Amino acid sequence: MAVSRSGQGQPRSRPGRPRSEQSRLAVLRATSELMHEVGLRVMTTEEIANRSGTSKATIYKWWPNKYAVAVEALLSEMLTESDDPDTGSAREDFRIALRGLIHFYGSRSGRVFAQLVGEAQFDPLIAAELRERLVGSRRQLVRAILDRGVARGELRRDLDSEAAIDLVFGPAMYRLVAGHAPLDDAAADAIVDLAIRGLAC
Amino acid sequence: MAVSRSGQGQPRSRPGRPRSEQSRLAVLRATSELMHEVGLRVMTTEEIANRSGTSKATIYKWWPNKYAVAVEALLSEMLTESDDPDTGSAREDFRIALRGLIHFYGSRSGRVFAQLVGEAQFDPLIAAELRERLVGSRRQLVRAILDRGVARGELRRDLDSEAAIDLVFGPAMYRLVAGHAPLDDAAADAIVDLAIRGLAC
Amino acid sequence: MAVSRSGQGQPRSRPGRPRSEQSRLAVLRATSELMHEVGLRVMTTEEIANRSGTSKATIYKWWPNKYAVAVEALLSEMLTESDDPDTGSAREDFRIALRGLIHFYGSRSGRVFAQLVGEAQFDPLIAAELRERLVGSRRQLVRAILDRGVARGELRRDLDSEAAIDLVFGPAMYRLVAGHAPLDDAAADAIVDLAIRGLAC
Amino acid sequence: MAVSRSGQGQPRSRPGRPRSEQSRLAVLRATSELMHEVGLRVMTTEEIANRSGTSKATIYKWWPNKYAVAVEALLSEMLTESDDPDTGSAREDFRIALRGLIHFYGSRSGRVFAQLVGEAQFDPLIAAELRERLVGSRRQLVRAILDRGVARGELRRDLDSEAAIDLVFGPAMYRLVAGHAPLDDAAADAIVDLAIRGLAC
DNA sequence: CAATAATCGAGACGGTACGTCTTGTCTTGGC
DNA sequence: GCCAAGACAAGACGTACCGTCTCGATTATTG
Numbered sequence: 001m002a003v004s005r006s007g008q009g010q011p012r013s014r015p016g017r018p019r020s021e022q023s024r025l026a027v028l029r030a031t032s033e034l035m036h037e038v039g040l041r042v043m044t045t046e047e048i049a050n051r052s053g054t055s056k057a058t059i060y061k062w063w064p065n066k067y068a069v070a071v072e073a074l075l076s077e078m079l080t081e082s083d084d085p086d087t088g089s090a091r092e093d094f095r096i097a098l099r100g101l102i103h104f105y106g107s108r109s110g111r112v113f114a115q116l117v118g119e120a121q122f123d124p125l126i127a128a129e130l131r132e133r134l135v136g137s138r139r140q141l142v143r144a145i146l147d148r149g150v151a152r153g154e155l156r157r158d159l160d161s162e163a164a165i166d167l168v169f170g171p172a173m174y175r176l177v178a179g180h181a182p183l184d185d186a187a188a189d190a191i192v193d194l195a196i197r198g199l200a201c
Numbered sequence: 202m203a204v205s206r207s208g209q210g211q212p213r214s215r216p217g218r219p220r221s222e223q224s225r226l227a228v229l230r231a232t233s234e235l236m237h238e239v240g241l242r243v244m245t246t247e248e249i250a251n252r253s254g255t256s257k258a259t260i261y262k263w264w265p266n267k268y269a270v271a272v273e274a275l276l277s278e279m280l281t282e283s284d285d286p287d288t289g290s291a292r293e294d295f296r297i298a299l300r301g302l303i304h305f306y307g308s309r310s311g312r313v314f315a316q317l318v319g320e321a322q323f324d325p326l327i328a329a330e331l332r333e334r335l336v337g338s339r340r341q342l343v344r345a346i347l348d349r350g351v352a353r354g355e356l357r358r359d360l361d362s363e364a365a366i367d368l369v370f371g372p373a374m375y376r377l378v379a380g381h382a383p384l385d386d387a388a389a390d391a392i393v394d395l396a397i398r399g400l401a402c
Numbered sequence: 403m404a405v406s407r408s409g410q411g412q413p414r415s416r417p418g419r420p421r422s423e424q425s426r427l428a429v430l431r432a433t434s435e436l437m438h439e440v441g442l443r444v445m446t447t448e449e450i451a452n453r454s455g456t457s458k459a460t461i462y463k464w465w466p467n468k469y470a471v472a473v474e475a476l477l478s479e480m481l482t483e484s485d486d487p488d489t490g491s492a493r494e495d496f497r498i499a500l501r502g503l504i505h506f507y508g509s510r511s512g513r514v515f516a517q518l519v520g521e522a523q524f525d526p527l528i529a530a531e532l533r534e535r536l537v538g539s540r541r542q543l544v545r546a547i548l549d550r551g552v553a554r555g556e557l558r559r560d561l562d563s564e565a566a567i568d569l570v571f572g573p574a575m576y577r578l579v580a581g582h583a584p585l586d587d588a589a590a591d592a593i594v595d596l597a598i599r600g601l602a603c
Numbered sequence: 604m605a606v607s608r609s610g611q612g613q614p615r616s617r618p619g620r621p622r623s624e625q626s627r628l629a630v631l632r633a634t635s636e637l638m639h640e641v642g643l644r645v646m647t648t649e650e651i652a653n654r655s656g657t658s659k660a661t662i663y664k665w666w667p668n669k670y671a672v673a674v675e676a677l678l679s680e681m682l683t684e685s686d687d688p689d690t691g692s693a694r695e696d697f698r699i700a701l702r703g704l705i706h707f708y709g710s711r712s713g714r715v716f717a718q719l720v721g722e723a724q725f726d727p728l729i730a731a732e733l734r735e736r737l738v739g740s741r742r743q744l745v746r747a748i749l750d751r752g753v754a755r756g757e758l759r760r761d762l763d764s765e766a767a768i769d770l771v772f773g774p775a776m777y778r779l780v781a782g783h784a785p786l787d788d789a790a791a792d793a794i795v796d797l798a799i800r801g802l803a804c
Numbered sequence: 805c806a807a808t809a810a811t812c813g814a815g816a817c818g819g820t821a822c823g824t825c826t827t828g829t830c831t832t833g834g835c
Numbered sequence: 836g837c838c839a840a841g842a843c844a845a846g847a848c849g850t851a852c853c854g855t856c857t858c859g860a861t862t863a864t865t866g
Contacts, residue, residue, distance in 0.1 A: 014863095014864080015863075015864045015865065016862085016863065016864070017861070017862045017863050017864095018862080018863065018864095020862095044851090044852065044853090045852080045853075045854085046852075046853090056853090056854080056855095057854095057855085057856085057857095060853095060854060060855080065853085065854085066853095
């Protein structure tokens with residue numbers, strides 16, 4: 001019974017030459033290199049094609065533009081990351097989560113991420129892709145921490161979830177895009193402390 | 202006895218034809234219109250020149266590129282704005298300040314500002330100019346509110362000023378550039394409330 | 403046994419999209435029109451691109467500048483021309499050849515040719531191309547007339563070929579570029595007469 | 604009797620600051636240097652102004668454009684030149700005159716002259732100025748030689764003067780602008796010999 | 805095994821903005 | 836009124852990148 005593996009939703013092997021996985025990986029690898037070396041703007045589709053040994057047509061066939069490739073390249077170089085700390089203390093969980101985020105922001109990939117955020121201001125498709133694939137997962141994580149903290153009675157039960165997440169992540173993003181203050185562990189701790197205890201006496 | 206005074210502050214009219222204030226204003230006005238109509242990216246230096254009745258050469262003589270013109274145009278259309286509320290209550294001052302900021306972010310100019318922040322991710326000069334001329338003044342304002350609140354005993358005296366400002370402004374910037382949640386008065390109030398009281402019980 | 407022949411003359415279709423002959427012709431046609439309508443200097447690469455329905459990039463890909471396009475356009479609009487008269491009389495051959503040249507100089511194309519000669523004074527590449535493709539063929543023609551005349555005993559056998567050709571063509575070029583005297587059949591005849599018989603009694 | 608020297612036709616010293624002879628000379632000197640160093644096309648009015656210590660406005664006040672300045676600069680650096688040899692032999696006179704011309708063509712100034720001829724193909728004013736001030740005087744010289752030769756019975760009395768002059772000078776101009784053959788004494792002698800004796804046996 | 809069909813690399817193409825350059829004019833204050 | 840300094844409008848230049856296209860070659864499924 002030649003089921004020739006499908007099982008899932010995809011249309012059980014169409015006719016014609018199948019997409020080359022090798023090309024896909026070569027494009028992502030080349031994009032990864034280039035976006036770190038020269039930045040998203042200076043990186044050209046042409047150069048991705050040359051370095052990956054593929055062609056512009058192939059790239060444009062599978063991605064709408066270089067920024068979409070960059071999103072995927074950035075994702076594939078992060079992979080398994082940012083898992084839920086769940087230490088039993090919301091404050092500690094926040095600290096670990098925010099330190100992780102800020103560490104990412106401060107890394108080479110963080111620079112690329114900032115450029116993607118920059119580009120997203122001009123292109124709604126990139127904005128959507130960013131929100132879904134890079135921002136959303138982080139927020140989900142903090143949402144879980146939040147819920148546990150409320151359940152344990154550590155945090156206020158009347159919290160506006162979204163606003164609360166923004167209180168923790170907002171300052172980091174602000175520093176990333178405005179660059180007015182450093183992004184380091186001390187900053188992470190200070191922000192978490194303030195967010196937990198509040199500004200008032 | 203009219204001493205042929207020189208050596209003062211301004212260079213007392215240098216030789217040559219002076220810069221045309223009329224051209225400068227026409228360029229800023231045309232840029233203002235265009236950046237709101239079509240966005241920073243689609244706006245071209247050529248069109249600024251045409252609409253302002255000046256020339257590309259003149260624009261490039263005084264600004265490095267269209268984004269620098271946009272920064273100045275955005276500033277000159279805001280001008281006297283965002284003055285210190287000083288209501289006697291830090292919470293109230295924060296609410297007013299953040300509502301003001303968020304109102305700006307939600308306006309037409311806010312979209313342009315977001316695009317400038319986006320462009321700043323690629324150009325350090327624009328980043329610097331933004332920080333100095335658009336971000337800095339707002340932060341200065343909140344710093345004053347903060348100091349008064351501490352002096353009055355409303356706010357904790359051990360506050361890290363910068364982190365505290367980020368706690369108030371960060372979430373707004375986060376929403377502006379990531380667009381995952383609305384920017385309205387309710388959001389401003391929720392954020393200020395959280396920031397003041399903290400997440401903890 | 404169909405040897406997969408390569409190594410022959412033409413490269414047997416290289417990879418990639420082949421050059422569009424249609425674009426090439428459209429560019430030459432547009433250039434032809436423009437150079438006659440407005441002259442070489444006023445004609446712009448942009449206008450060639452617009453009128454031909456191509457793009458500046460395509461033009462610059464195949465020609466170094468508009469003057470090189472003009473050389474080719476001028477050639478392609480002349481093509482089969484100036485064939486050897488060979489009447490049996492050197493004097494008659496010279497007359498026909500010089501009348502032909504002078505007729506060309508006096509035509510619309512002659513004005514463009516003069517402008518190309520003018521431009522060649524500033525650009526060695528154009529100078530070389532002109533010499534090879536527009537001047538050389540004419541000289542070859544007169545050289546043949548000359549040789550036949552010597553063989554028939556009409557002309558002196560000790561002639562310096564190059565100087566002799568210059569004696570016939572030089573005055574015409576002189577009048578073309580200096581414009582001090584008319585270019586007509588009478589001029590052609592007078593010059594040939596003088597060149598054949600000499601100034602001396 | 605305050606005649607304050609005038610005597611001639613000029614309007615006996617007008618009011619206001621008179622034209623600065625120093626500036627005029629400085630402009631001509633700077634133009635001379637530049638046109639030889641970089642060529643007419645690359646030379647800019649701006650650079651003439653800088654090097655001469657004058658200003659563009661001054662240059663444009665007294666000359667229509669840089670080519671007109673170049674004509675005057677070229678003239679002023681030649682000055683007393685090309686006087687009539689008058690050896691008693693037309694052939695010898697022609698030889699000396701043509702050698703002189705060809706020597707000029709082969710000099711640094713000859714290159715500039717060729718560029719002026721080139722520019723004249725686009726600008727009738729320059730063409731006129733060239734004809735009057737640089738070409739005409741040479742032709743006048745040969746015309747005198749010609750007349751003496753006819754009077755002495757050396758040359759044919761039915762000569763078309765203009766065509767005859769072209770026969771002597773044409774080949775040199777042809778070589779100057781087309782560059783297909785050398786410009787040296789041997790060339791001068793060969794051309795004069797051919798022109799005098801003719802191509803026929 | 806041939807026909808069909810989709811992918812691939814190469815590279816030409818139309819479109820368009822960029823930032824630079826030169827031209828010739830103008831507007832200052834000083835001489 | 837002339838001059839040096841230098842700003843200005845106009846507009847062509849040649850380069851660069853984008854996203855699309857047209858080739859011939861390749862690689863799978865289908866009949």
